[in-house]
Amino acid sequence: MAMTGVLRPGHVALRVLDLEQAVHHYTEVVGLAEVMRDAQGRVFFKAWDEADHHSVVLRKADEAGMDYMGWRVDSDATLDRLAGELEASPLATEISWIDAGEHPHTGRRFRFTIPTGHVMELYAHRDVTGCATGYLNPEPWPDDLRGMAPSRFDHCLLYGDDLDGTVELFTKILGFNLAEQVVAGPDRLQIAAFLSCSNKAHDVAFIRQPMKNKFHHCSFLLGSWNEVLKAADIISKKKVSLDLGPTRHGITRGETIYFFDPSGNRNEVFSGGYIWYPDKPTITWTDDQLGPAIFYHDRKLNEAFLSVVT
Amino acid sequence: MSIRIHIENCDDSFPCPDGSNVLRAMECLGRRGIPVGCRGGGCGVCKVKVLDGRYRNEAISRACVSAEEEAEGYSLACKLIPESDLSLRVIGKMARSFDISRGAFHFYGVPATAPHRS
Ligand code: FES
Ligand SMILES: [Fe+2]
Numbered sequence: 001m002a003m004t005g006v007l008r009p010g011h012v013a014l015r016v017l018d019l020e021q022a023v024h025h026y027t028e029v030v031g032l033a034e035v036m037r038d039a040q041g042r043v044f045f046k047a048w049d050e051a052d053h054h055s056v057v058l059r060k061a062d063e064a065g066m067d068y069m070g071w072r073v074d075s076d077a078t079l080d081r082l083a084g085e086l087e088a089s090p091l092a093t094e095i096s097w098i099d100a101g102e103h104p105h106t107g108r109r110f111r112f113t114i115p116t117g118h119v120m121e122l123y124a125h126r127d128v129t130g131c132a133t134g135y136l137n138p139e140p141w142p143d144d145l146r147g148m149a150p151s152r153f154d155h156c157l158l159y160g161d162d163l164d165g166t167v168e169l170f171t172k173i174l175g176f177n178l179a180e181q182v183v184a185g186p187d188r189l190q191i192a193a194f195l196s197c198s199n200k201a202h203d204v205a206f207i208r209q210p211m212k213n214k215f216h217h218c219s220f221l222l223g224s225w226n227e228v229l230k231a232a233d234i235i236s237k238k239k240v241s242l243d244l245g246p247t248r249h250g251i252t253r254g255e256t257i258y259f260f261d262p263s264g265n266r267n268e269v270f271s272g273g274y275i276w277y278p279d280k281p282t283i284t285w286t287d288d289q290l291g292p293a294i295f296y297h298d299r300k301l302n303e304a305f306l307s308v309v310t
Numbered sequence: 311m312s313i314r315i316h317i318e319n320c321d322d323s324f325p326c327p328d329g330s331n332v333l334r335a336m337e338c339l340g341r342r343g344i345p346v347g348c349r350g351g352g353c354g355v356c357k358v359k360v361l362d363g364r365y366r367n368e369a370i371s372r373a374c375v376s377a378e379e380e381a382e383g384y385s386l387a388c389k390l391i392p393e394s395d396l397s398l399r400v401i402g403k404m405a406r407s408f409d410i411s412r413g414a415f416h417f418y419g420v421p422a423t424a425p426h427r428s
Contacts, residue, residue, distance in 0.1 A: 017351055017369035063373040064352030241349035264352020264371065303404045308347035308355055310371065 003074075005082070005175045006197040009204065010072035010123065011054065011103070012156055012218045014265055015061035019043065021262040022058050029238050030220060030267060031147030032056060035129070036104055044104065047220060048132040048142055049151035053105035056153060056218075064263040064310040066215035068119035069156055069204070070109065071174075071197075072126070079124040082174065083110040091115055091169040105129070114169050116160020117212025147238075148231040148269050150220030157205045159214035159309050166206050167193045176203070179276050180251050184287035191287070194252060201252040201273045214309040217258060217266035224271050225255045231269045235259050244305050248272075250293040251285060258305065265310050316397045317343045318361060326392050331368070332358070333387040345404040349388045356387040357402035364393040 016022035023043055026032050032045040035054050044054035052072075059067070073079050086092040092112040098121070100108045107125030114120055132142035160166065167190070170176040179201050182192035194202040207216065222228055225246075232246050235257070243266060245257030256270040285293040292299040294306075315332050316323040320343050326335035333356050336344055347355035354374030360383040367380065368389040375384050384401065 017371060062371070064348075064350070064371045065373065243348075260348040260350050260352075262350050263369075264348030264350030266348065304345075304347055304355075307404055308353045310348070310352040310373070 003198055005074060005078055006122070007072045007074055008198055009069060009153060009155060010052065010126065011057060011070035011121075012153060013057040013059070013067040013069075014215075014218070014261075015063055015065050015067060015263070016058050016261065016265070017060070017062070017064060017263040019058065019060040025240070025261045026056060026058065027146065029147045029234060029240055030269075031145060031149035032220075033132075038104060047150050047152045048145060050153070051128045051131050052126040053129045054103070054126075057103070064265050065213075066118070066156070066158070066218075066265075066310075068111065068121055069158075070103075070121040070123055073122050073124050076107075076124045079108075079110060079122055082122055085173050086110070086112050086169075089169070089173060091165050091173070094119075100125075114160075115162035115165025116158065116206055118158050118160060118166075119213075148220070148222065148227070148234055150222050150269055152221050154219045154221045154270070155200070155203050155205065156218045157207065157216040159207050159209040159216055160212055161208070161210050163190060163193060163206055163208040167195070170195050170204070177276075177278055178282045179280070180283040180285065182251070182285045182287065182290065182293060188286075192251075192285075196276050199275050199277065201254070201276050209309075215265060216309050217268045219268035219270055222269050222271045228255050228257055228269060228271055231257050243308070244295070244302055247298070248296040250289075250296040251283075263310070264308075266308070313392045314395045315392065316395070318397060318399045319343065320400075326396075329391065331388055332390045332392060332396070332398070336387070344387045344398075344400050345402050347388075347402075347404070351386050351389040354386065355402045355404055357384065357400075358387050358390065358398045359384050359401055360390070361397040361399055363396035365396060366391050366393065 036044045043058045045056040046054050094113040096111045098109040105127035109121040109123040111121045133139050176195040176197045179196045180194040184191045191208045194205045197203050228246050235242050241260040243258035248255050252273050254270040255272045258268050312325040314323050315326050324339050324341050345355040347353040351370040367385050370386045370389045
């Protein structure tokens with residue numbers, strides 16, 4: 001199946017308590033490139049292999065957490081069609097159109113709130129300013145990379161209450177598939193859903209928790225387990241707040257490490273996982289095996305990992 | 311002479327080096343008592359109430375400590391810089407994050423109900 005409809009996560013907008021500390025973290029530690037600041041004081045970043053103008057947006061606020069996540073769709077026709085379907089659905093609330101140019105180099109965005117309380121956006125255009133190695137006889141990686149230097153923004157994990165509604169919106173309206181899930185108890189209540197719109201094991205994941213609109217992490221892709229280990233070195237070298245890892249997830253098979261930005265927003269860098277196709281059966285994990293499902297090596301639940309969110 | 315931090319809940323105390331936040335001082339000594347989360351003033355699990363002493367707060371998320379609470383002495387240990395000996399009460403809790411008997415995941419301080427769309 002060729003990829004159509006919603007193509008990929010395009011941006012994540014985060015709130016930070018101290019802008020300059022955050023810019024230092026996302027450039028020197030994570031290793032994104034700052035591409036621009038706008039009149040509102042927002043700072044825009046991209047990873048080295050990303051073609052579009054930006055993928056990460058920071059703004060100073062008095063609370064940490066995520067403002068919204070944006071999804072690139074394949075065309076204006078798809079944008080209009082999905083906007084119409086979302087408008088007609090009770091699952092999408094607080095609907096609005098954001099003018100072209102509100103994000104620099106970006107077309108109009110359709111904004112809506114999903115049942116878990118998170119704000120999502122769809123857009124069809126963002127200027128291609130090019131990746132760091134270019135597109136004509138490129139080198140495999142650019143010089144002058146700093147920090148962990150992921151190649152792209154990859155996914156988010158979000159916490160919220162109405163998991164059923166959010167999963168229904170993503171699968172029935174936006175065309176995502178359920179790659180993996182966690183079920184709990186005798187009724188096999190779904191408590192986690194890993195959703196894919198592409199060939200990835202997940203493009204976004206949600207965990208059921210009795211609160212709305214919480215942010216667990218945003219994640220960036222590295223090339224190898226060795227780069228994950230080097231990220232661990234960087235976390236110590238730069239005295240960054242470590243959460244967990246390096247380790248492997250049972251869920252999605254990713255090799256991973258988690259850490260926090262200076263405002264307490266969790267970041268992940270990871271490598272590996274698998275290529276997902278639409279005919280692959282959904283993987284199910286049961287709550288009695290949640291230890292190895294989440295952390296395959298030490299097979300234990302970690303309270304801080306599960307309960308610390310912004 | 312180094313500053314001492316006294317934790318009322320467990321009647322324990324530890325020294326805090328000049329300029330360090332309370333949570334880092336506790337972690338460096340391998341001590342416990344205050345839950346450790348993001349260490350960035352964003353998650354609120356290290357929330358404390360200062361009962362006695364002088365201090366200043368670095369930037370803390372208003373989602374965790376309101377301006378009124380801050381005025382009453384509430385703070386986040388990871389952003390709390392003592393300027394004298396401090397006496398604290400621990401307010402924040404790490405969630406018992408997974409508890410089937412209470413309906414899957416739940417957070418501290420939040421009713422553990424897992425809403426169903428019917
Ligand atoms: S540890 Fe998260 S606010 Fe202090
Ligand atoms: Fe992740």
